[in-house]
Amino acid sequence: MSISWDKPNKCWRYQFDRRIQGSRHRASRLLPRGWTQAQADAFDRQESARLYAIATGVQRQDPLIDDAVSLYLADKRHLKSYKATADHLNQIAPFYAGKAMSTLADVAKEVIRDEGARGVSPATIRNRLACLKAACRWGWKAHALTEADPTARMQLPAVRNERHVYVKREGMLKTARAATRHDVRIAIRVAFYTGMRLGELQRVRVHGNVLELEDTKNGDRRAIPAHPRIHTCLRYLPLTAPKITLQRGWQRAREATNIGDVHFHDLRHSAASEMANAGVDLYTVGTVLGHRDPRSTQRYSHLTAAKLSDAIGAIGKRVGQKLPHKAAAKGKKKAAPRAA
Template identity: 25%
Template sequence: MATIRKRGEGQYHVQIRKRGYPTQTKTFSKEADARRWATIIESEMERGVFVSRTEAEATLVAEVLQRYAVEVLPTKRSAQSDKSRIKTLTEAFGAYRLASLNSSQVAQFRDQRLKTVSPQSVIHEINLLNRVLKAATMEWGIALPGGLPTTQVRKPTKPRGRDRRVSREEIEKILNTTESPELKTIIVLAVETGMRRGELASLTWEDIDLKKQTAHLAKTKTDVPRTVPLSKVAVKTLQQFSKGREGQVFSLQAESISQAFERACEKHRANIADLRFHDLRHEATSRLFEKGLNVMEVAAITGHKTLDMLKRYTHLRAEDLAKKLG
């Protein structure tokens, strides 16, 4: 039962004791608020749905965001990009108590952010907030009475995937334009294998077996190691590039690969518009299907975890499909 005591001027102290639950106490400035809170808590205890709000009411969202940044983020490969997202989330929600965070606030954040950044960026931010709140509840023992507000909000519609195909002529033009043997090798491997830029940047010569025509990727975006088969073109390119080399295959880091590729495509060089390095992965995936490989075979090479994602990366030419129809 709830006990309400008046303490001093305008202070109402509530204490609730019930077998099977920790004692709950709270102080209010109005008696009506004290009685309302006591009624809610007692009702939840009677129905067996009570969750203690004490720690959630005492903890700022900024505190769990910072703890996640210190304890969890360093273990993630997305740490660099998530650091800026942590800052954005702290500015938006940092002053709130965990217990007061609700889906309406998250929805308002979504709508405001969509005015300045892409839907995919907003999805990343909401997903990160969801991971932080899950860590708080599952790992740090901070119960959220209303559950995770991030799961009660409609996420923005994902933008339509790019369907840019890269012609063989464009690839040849870029290869002939750049004077960097390293970038040339990276481009050929990207088109022949569908490797992500981060996977290419992390490759070591110990990962590569030119006799078996394979490259082992211990670290991937999906956290699932895989071994990628190398085409004869890929093997020949690596053989030409491998003379006297050991350790890391490439000196360029992931971001530098994109920058070097974009420079090679500039107007005063290859003069190829609207082309990104990641488009090479789309092109590689499409070519694998055009070679006759089935879905499971292509997924084993590219590392796509779902059919939906694989479909987003596949853009088959209508004229090539027409030839198969006869």
């Protein structure tokens, strides 16, 4: 029997051991945890037929997506996101198990269609496929499983989930004062004045008046000068309380002030909003936030409309001539006393 229960690993194991045309052909593979026996038997039929076809020369050897996933997970155990990545890959394993790398684009379409029909959010589907894409690209680049990039035709679903919720300084201070924990008050103030994530506040190192992160979400080192208003908060960093404790402290403070559906992460967006409204260019805003991809900063582009208006108004302008919207604003200021 090709399928047996692997008690130590708590999952099914597939084994292929046959003598074909005078040669011994063996293969063994642990199947994803959570698979039922029916799923394991279906894999047995499909994989045994494939291996038999390869052994008899009917089918050319084509690397499996499973091979790329196994190599990726073996090589990337150091990643902070390793557990989440392994879980994402396991969730869609029934779609790619036993499938060749050349079928990756079709596998992605099946995931999008079937997972979407089950009610899985587009963002979650995209994250799962992004992990699969990274694994297959790693198999190509690091292990030469294929001659060309197998993800070239792979399509990921579009996701539009940017939040545009911003908190003004007054709202931030009101919420910080409502917090019952001192470290939560520190977290709120520092997040607003630096744009740092909650997890980053637990890893940050302070050198003088500079906040440094050696290991960020995108893997780059980041240094942020501390705003004068948070100099007194620096001695309490990094925060040592569990993340869930800080999050619950934020939720209680938010409910006490009735500021609405504002997430702690929205303080990061608020920092970007404050900088963009003050005329800071988006490249600099992205640098402060640690964005590697400029597209991540484009969500704040609508906040720089006045600056873009200045740029457009400068076209063909004579030296010394005022920009249209500034001249209009000046006229309104002069007209105000007459109306009073």
